[in-house]
Amino acid sequence: MSPALPLQQHLPMTSRLAYGCMGLGGGWDRRPWTEADVDHAQACVEAALDIGVTLFDHADIYTFGKAESVFGALFKRQPSLRERVVLQSKCGIRFADADGPKRYDLSGGYIVEAVEASLKRLGTERLDILLLHRPDPLMQPDEIAEAFRLLRDAGKVAHFGVSNMNAGQMAWLGHALAQPLVVNQLELGLGHLEPLDAATCFNDRQAGARPGALAWAGTMEHCQQHGIQLQAWSALARGRFSGETAQDPADEAARTLVRELAQRHGVSTEGILLAWLMKHPARIQPVIGSANPERIRACGDALRVQLSRGEWYALYEAARGAPLP
Template sequence: MKYTKMPGTDLTASNIIMGNMRIDALPATEIGKLVRSAQDLGINFFDHADIYGNGECEALFSQALSMNSSMREKMIIQSKCGINKNDGYYDFSKDHILSSVDGILSRLNTDYLDILLLHRPDPLMEPDEVSQAFDELEKSGKVRYFGVSNHNPMQIELLQQALSQKLVVNQVQLSIAHTPIIDSGVALNMGVDQSINRDNSVLEYCRLHDITLQAWSPFQTGFFEGVFVGDTERFPELNAELDRLAAKYGVSPDAIAVAWITRHPADIQVVTGTTKARRLQKMSDGSEIPLTRAEWYALYKAAGNMVP
């Protein structure tokens, strides 16, 4: 397992993150086994959000582990807030952030979060109000570090200028079959669809500003249009290349899909979503696979992307 000291923090984190969005489908005993399997693989980073299972995932996580201080110290725990799921809008108001964090901490049975992310951009955000909330959370010790999810560079700039704290994470969607944060830079000036800059150069921005990128849905294509690994009907060339490299490195195609992300020099963390320990192990095998430049580009092209 590869570990990286996250810029702007004192956290040394695994580049594979166990995502907990779906653990409410498991009984408590299986959740405990899954978390312990993750730790045995070297994973020390666990991702949550207050909307996962309407909060149930956070509660089940702590209950399954019988969370205590000794166990908590071995974990980097991150959660997200800002989505009012019941009413269908985003809310970065001070009161909502503060009450959300209190709920998260209660459900996780912990005194603090290592990282809090604002889940999706709120067009009605008032940066000074967010700043007040972050200051209270930091002063009280409830949150150590802060970040965002699904934010573009100017949204980050707008928020950062009001904050006392540095934003240290941006969690975005990325997989071999969903690469808009890479595509336009590769196809610049070509006048094709791939040339369209849909993400305002967020990859380069985060690298310039020492913001750790985290890749969610690392096996999805499009916006929840299905998993590409094993889908030989829609992605025959990509799966052929995944299989070829899996055979070369003695791992699964899942590991190669992860390795394509971890090979990037931005030190991108990969957020898994599986509830199966065996599949988590296959994914984790991609933590340190040294894909060559030629192999990385071969996968990118096999997914249907142009390299002019």
Template sequence: MAARTDIRAHKLLYGCMGLGGGWDTEPYTADDIRHAERAIEAALSAGITAFDHADIYKYGKSEAVFGEVLARSPGLRQRIVVQTKCGIRLPEGDRPGLYDLRGAALVRRVEESLTRLRTDVLDVLLLHRPDPLTEPGEIAAALASLHAQGLVRQFGVSNMSGPQIAALQAHTDLPLVVNQLEMSLARRDWVEAGVLFNTPDATRNGFAPGTLEWCAANGVRLQAWGPLARGRLTSGADTRASRLVAELARRKDTTPETILLWWLRRHPAGIAPVIGTTRPERIGACADAARREPDLTHEEWYELWTTARDAPLP
């Protein structure tokens, strides 16, 4: 499959949520396409060949401008992996936002994404959020149909716990290979859930215990959205955590962004960060995270953790 290898082989992904102009239904512009071209080229230059989408990003415009770039770049599609998500419906008129993983809706959303992306197949489809009203068997039947038609190669989920994935996996022979969660040095509930067990603080941690372990035991690759914490630790703010990140970057001859991504990648769960910045220079600052193995000692990893949490471990 050329670059279309198993998504679990990718160490870093580029998240396309910021492409496509504003969060509205206004048409995208030529400037939006050029902006996307620059971001995609910066990601490729940084060694990133997997691109993450969702059908709701910028009301579909993120996928559409990406499709424009693919149409203008012969051969690019064969060099990259394209992943998208569906299952969230944005508010419309008087109807509030909702989740929809019904079979017919899944198939329709995939067909619409393929049209916007100007491709005949998705390398990976993730179910964006769990839908409590849809039976797992109905979801599994839709996934089987999409796979049999050659429209989707691999499947996964986003924002789901280990038991939720297990319940869905029990209804399908197609492996669910990805779980995308918010994970960063600033969003640490996923790692703290494992050490706060049997402490009074455990009840205040909302992360589903055992999710990381279940994913590791069942070949599910964790992807981290929001891994740079929206710049909170690299934007120049004078905090103990940001100073430590900057100091380690100087010591390791790399960038603060790479230190944050290394902190995730150093965890044995096998976490692939999904970077979402649209600034080419900041995308480039993540290149070491794609090209080098995490250069953090056991002690440095813990120092980052305890400094960011601003409290000792139990």
């Protein structure tokens, strides 16, 4: 049996994998969602439930709010569904409007307003987890702490976390909070190795280290030390290593190795990609972002694969395109 997730200390029914709802709602446009969009969402949700997923990840901006709206329509179709899932959403990104360009807004008033709008779209009274979607250069921890207090006291949010924040930002925010951050969701996987390279390639000049890796120095260790659940978005890298979308010749070595390991273990290529993340001692929770029910089900293979250290490092090296220093 795999070790418990850090998040299971707070929400015991949390699953090893999560499903990201970014692709639900009919597309990134302003057209109204339809019953066909709800049917598609239902097919995706059922596929996720079939492989044991209970955590469903939203954001207020996904398909301009339609992802939350069609999920709310699912709750109306199946009222019992709400109690079967851990419901997570995010706020803090604002698109361009009369008041300014695309921007991040973690002001206290906006956080409360955004959560109330999400709850209305979802047709529910509470979020199990609220994440701050991206760091806001103007954020003030005390103001955020007060917004969290108001939302928790009102029973609208049970737990709080962040997304795309490094160790310093989490520590700075966390000092003002009355309760711990429970999640940090990062872009992480074979297609985005910077948080790992920050630990293994501590100097950008060393072979293969990606520019910007040092920005993530200590982030994975901070989360492990403080029991913060690391969630990995873009865990499948949009098919770069498992689908037909890869066009960069630099990916071919990793793609070939993923296929070889899938055959060796008798699982899908998706299963190999997610198993690679799940072997890390941080007990990473991959977020499946596909809107294809067949591919969602293929991700369940990750739960029955245990890669060796040699296989893990072989994938790491292949994806980096260079040996470790």
